Amino acid sequence: MDGLRGRLTADAPLAPLVWFKTGGKADWLFEPADLEDLREFLFRIGGRTPVMPLGLGSNLIVRDGGVPGVVIRLGKAFATVEARRDKVLECGGGASGILVSSRARDAGIAGVEFMRGIPGTVGGFVRMNGGAYGREVADVLIDCDVVMPDGEFVTLPARDLEYTYRHSVLPEGAVVVAARFQGREGIPAEIGEEMDRIAAAREASQPLRTRTGGSTFKNPPGEKAWALVDAAGCRGLTLGGAQVSEKHTNFLINTGDATSADIEGLGEQVREKVYADSGISLEWEIQRVGRP
Numbered sequence: 001m002d003g004l005r006g007r008l009t010a011d012a013p014l015a016p017l018v019w020f021k022t023g024g025k026a027d028w029l030f031e032p033a034d035l036e037d038l039r040e041f042l043f044r045i046g047g048r049t050p051v052m053p054l055g056l057g058s059n060l061i062v063r064d065g066g067v068p069g070v071v072i073r074l075g076k077a078f079a080t081v082e083a084r085r086d087k088v089l090e091c092g093g094g095a096s097g098i099l100v101s102s103r104a105r106d107a108g109i110a111g112v113e114f115m116r117g118i119p120g121t122v123g124g125f126v127r128m129n130g131g132a133y134g135r136e137v138a139d140v141l142i143d144c145d146v147v148m149p150d151g152e153f154v155t156l157p158a159r160d161l162e163y164t165y166r167h168s169v170l171p172e173g174a175v176v177v178a179a180r181f182q183g184r185e186g187i188p189a190e191i192g193e194e195m196d197r198i199a200a201a202r203e204a205s206q207p208l209r210t211r212t213g214g215s216t217f218k219n220p221p222g223e224k225a226w227a228l229v230d231a232a233g234c235r236g237l238t239l240g241g242a243q244v245s246e247k248h249t250n251f252l253i254n255t256g257d258a259t260s261a262d263i264e265g266l267g268e269q270v271r272e273k274v275y276a277d278s279g280i281s282l283e284w285e286i287q288r289v290g291r292p
Helices: 035-045 097-106 113-117 122-127 188-205 225-231 260-278
Strands: 007-013 025-031 051-054 060-062 067-073 081-083 088-092 141-147 153-157 175-182 242-244 252-254 287-289
Touching: 035 141, 035 175, 051 122, 051 175, 060 260, 081 097, 088 097, 097 113, 097 122, 097 188, 113 188, 122 175, 225 260, 242 260, 252 260
Parallel strands: 025 067, 051 067, 060 287
Antiparallel strands: 007 025, 081 088, 088 175, 141 153, 141 175, 242 252
């Protein structure tokens, strides 16, 4: 750590940093001071140690045995959003979807209102092609800046990410530190109305005020995951302290004393029941990381 300005913590609890509030510790947690600090740190470990970026922890199950290697968490230095005159938004990898859409509204830039409905950071939803309400990152991403696990800095155009539904080809351990999104001319009041509509729709349909992880399963082609889960009789199903939400059946919730094993095990039970009922094998959308 000589000369580095970030904070390195051994055996760092991760449960407080993820929405489910469950899971084990990271072997190491590094919070870089800025881009150069991150690059130097990763250069020093030289790709020899597993690296996992962590954003808001909203779409993540951290298993109870913890996460091997180093977890990277981007702080305020990476949470910037700049609106350019050409209607491009320059965003740090740690900026939230709410911040991006709000800055765009204030600058009269339309086209990214859907990010108001993505519970995560730019780094996470660039990696996973995050989306909501009919739009996704692939529709607006120009390019992104990435630090590879060995410290190499690269700028990748959107086409190189080979986006599909909730997936990109970014390698494991690559940290998205910035991205540029193309918007269009808009009227702030109208943009704000659309953001308010999205926020109200989320509040009405999703269990936002619980310990949850967002959408659990990907929507199969031509189907809705929640409808398949509901039809299989899984609404309200429990395992230990985990429960299938009765408000939105594509959400799992921690009722208070769940372990990550409860949550993941319940998800697998749901997958089995849906397959038995419909013949469709649901794919996890929530990332599951770490040791059992």
